[in-house]
Amino acid sequence: MKQPRVTIKQVAAEAGVSITTVSHVLNDVPGLRVNPATKQRILEVSGRLGYIPNGLAQSLRTQRSHTIGLIGDEIVTTPFASKLILGAQEVALARDTVLFVVSTGYQRHVEDREIEELLRRQVDGILYASMFHRAVTLPRQLASVPTVFLNAECATPGVPWVAPDEVAGGRDAAEVLLEAGHRRLGFINNVDDIPASSGRLAGFLQRVEEAGVDASSVRVISVESEPAGGYAAAMELLDTPERPSGVFCFNDRLALGAYRACAELGLRVPDDVSIVGFDNHEYVADGVYPGLTTIELPHYDMGVWGAEHLFSLIDGDADGTGAGEVAAAESALLRGPVIHRGSVSSPST
Amino acid sequence: MKQPRVTIKQVAAEAGVSITTVSHVLNDVPGLRVNPATKQRILEVSGRLGYIPNGLAQSLRTQRSHTIGLIGDEIVTTPFASKLILGAQEVALARDTVLFVVSTGYQRHVEDREIEELLRRQVDGILYASMFHRAVTLPRQLASVPTVFLNAECATPGVPWVAPDEVAGGRDAAEVLLEAGHRRLGFINNVDDIPASSGRLAGFLQRVEEAGVDASSVRVISVESEPAGGYAAAMELLDTPERPSGVFCFNDRLALGAYRACAELGLRVPDDVSIVGFDNHEYVADGVYPGLTTIELPHYDMGVWGAEHLFSLIDGDADGTGAGEVAAAESALLRGPVIHRGSVSSPST
């Protein structure tokens, strides 16, 4: 089944030339004119034999594996991750390189092992992704390899990172509600102390104040970001005459719970209460009725940004002088779009 | 930033031995006793220098890249895929090999290019995955590489494949409903003519008949498998006095639409109508209220099965005689578990 693959040597023999010449025409070596006739012959033979160069040998020789590693915690398991991977993969593909995707499952020893595995395979660079926006530090083994952090803020200086602009996201959510005319607001936040929860809250309140609404009037409840938590929080928030007319949920799953609470309380979305989510979780935000208006996380864009910067790091490092680092070492906060669906309308009261 | 990596030569020099000896101790060559003292020294030096063997060179030499490719259509983008990848990845990891994951986006030229890219990188084998259960044929370039199909039935003889047992799934769904005491049944199916839709229907009706219920009494409606389709179908199915008390939906998204229809018709799940989904779509099936009882697709298991069989193919081919093919060439239909949540109860009428 596995017949030995055809090598450049065979092509050379079959075409009656040296391997050097074959290599030359196949790689279009610049400034080197080859007799059109032999060139044609080589191309023909190569095609006929189905010759595919051995990338391992090429990489060994050129010191470029055209391979980058994407390492994440449980990144591979989550639906968000796919967008991130997709973004990185598309820019990688455009540069003829492929991705090794590995995930650690949050276990340190697995991470160590996988990083080593990546290095052993001579990846040109590494994309280190976190499933949720958080702060991390550079694993020591990565010190000698171009690395970019995705969906995480890296404390180690000189290492580029990209993460969602949570504050802007919070502001956007407030904007949607304020624009629709809501003034009595609620926010069901996540309890975890991570950039996402503090940032979205800060942005939300910020924007609310700018609109002339007293920030202390918005009721904030923090719960575990599961449907059950959203349900409980919404019950508490909405089961009162002074209930807010607009509620911002830390994420779409929380919003799911809020939907249920509304249904049980006999409140209609969006007529009685408007809801804004966060994540644009596919199959959740658009599967629910009415469709959930939500803020999308820029996963795809982070993947693209990260890969592009990784390449500039790799290329800049090509000479070993570290040039290019300065320009590439900047990090970024990316913003996702607001996805308008049916869960927000003007307040009835 | 990218300092030249340490090679085996440096380790040898530093330890005052030849590279042969270093190679021997690092690879634990069997039947070769090395002086414990030098062995210790080599290990120490190797560790101190942070030596990591160059996998490219190793592979070039040993003709084994310890790499397998996972190629799929839009597999990387979908939540199901991650389970599949995870399964494959875990068995791969256990055998010290990593996965190249690439996706074609259903474009033939992308697929050709990516397969070539995989071959160029000397993958030891290929896992060819489909996002939805369907029949496919072996791309010609893969003829010379060990290949296993995932979530697809391969028409080409000699190529192992693994797919979900749709008929069993349909039977399981019927079982759940029948067990709860339902006799008036409905089935909201997918319109597409794929193994999943025909198989689940067949299994469902089969099991229903076995229970002594006239199969022709179950109302079957085929729609596009989106929430909107499920909603429309459920409205048609349920807005009548003789409505079924138990409904099986082709997938969870369809079930989502059915939930909404129930809500609008004032029917309660599961008190007035029991619903069974399919897929166990994370964040949908358990995010909805009441939780959706559903049949899980064996994605993880397919990944494991596929990778294991791929390895047996690879190892069996090691001698080039093709031995082992016979044993490994069998294919399989895998069955997923029933996930009981709250959407099924005994019929009230």
Added chain:
DNA sequence: TTGTACGCGTTATCAG
């Protein structure tokens, strides 16, 4: 027990 030397498939340098 340890070292020398060759080959894996390429690319790149330098002659011819």
Added chain:
DNA sequence: CTGATAACGCGTACAA
């Protein structure tokens, strides 16, 4: 315009 030949880093017969 074309062809030897030396790396790339490692594994491994074979020799010492």
